[in-house]
Amino acid sequence: MNKIITLFISLLSLNLFSQTDKNGNPVFNSLTLSEEKVNDYVLNSNYYTLANNISNKNSSVFITEQPSLDEIELAATKLPSDFFLVVKNLSPVKMIMLAEKSEMVFFVIDPATGANEVFPADIKGDITENRAKEIIEQKFDKRAKIDGNILFFNNKNLSIISTKEIKAKVKKLIAKKNLNQGEANQTKFDDKALLKKIVIKETHNGGKLDFFTEIKGHENDGIQVKPGIFSTKMGIALYKWGRGNYEIGVNNVEDALNIWEEIKERKPSKREIEYITMGFNKQLEN
Structure with a gap:
C-alpha cells in the first residue's frame, strides 16, 4: 500500500490538478465538498472516494472489481482521503493533502512546479470522517455503523478523525507557512x-x-x-x-x-x- 501511495503522489505531482494522466484516464477520482472564503484566498475542500477508484480498472489505485472487506479497510485507512486547494483568482496556489506515512502528514504541492513538501499533521486516528461516512453510505459492510467518533467496520473499531479538526489544522498550516502567498497557477482546477x-x-x-x-x-x-x-x-x-x-x-x-x-x-x-x-x-x- 505504501508503494501505491508513493506512486499516487508522483502521478499527482506530474498531472496537477486535472486528476488525469496524459491519456485522459483518471489518477484518483474525487469530489469537491465545499468552498470557504478565508482572508485573501478560498479554501476548496475535496474528498478522494473509495467507490469508482479501488474497483475501477482505470484508476491508479485499482485493487479488484470486487474488493474484500480487508482490502477495503486497508484502502480506507491508508489511501489519501481529504485534500484542500488554496485558490486565488479561481486558480490553485497550493494543494494540501492529508496522508499517512509512519504517521499523519500534510503533503503540500506547488501546482506551478510540481514540487512538494511534507509537514507533520499532529492528527491521531484511524479513518477520516468522510471515509467513515462513505463506508456507511456505500454499504460495503452491512454491519458497519458509526457510534460517536468510532466506526465499527470489518469487525473492528476504528477511531474517526473529524473533518472539522483536519480543516482547522490545514488553516493553521496555511497561516504558519504562508501557503496563501505566491502567484496563482494558470491551470484551472475543474475536474x-x-x-x-x-x-x-x-x-x-x-x-x-x-x-x-x-x-x-x-x-x-x-x-x-x-x-x-x-x-x-x-x-x-x-x-x-x-x-x-x-x-x-x-x-x-x-x-x-x-x-x-x-x-x-x-x-x-x-x-x-x-x-x-x-x-x-x-x-x-x-
Missing part, C-alpha cells in the same frame, strides 16, 4: 468539466464511447444479453456508454445523464435513463 469534455469527445464518431455508429439503422434489432435476458442493440449501446462513463471517472450517474443531455441537446428519455443507469452501476454484470 468535472474536464471529464465532461473527454466524454463528449469520446462519444463522437469513432471515439471510445461511440457505441452508436456501428448499430445505425439496426437500433431496434433484438439481442440476447445473457440466457433469459434480451434487449435491443440501442439498449446495449446505452448500457455500454453508461459503463464507459463510470470507467473514465464520472463520479455519479446524474453527471453522466447531464452529459448525455448536453450531447443530445434534450432531456434523456426514460429508456436512456434506465439503460445508462444500469451501465453505470454494472447491473448486467452482477
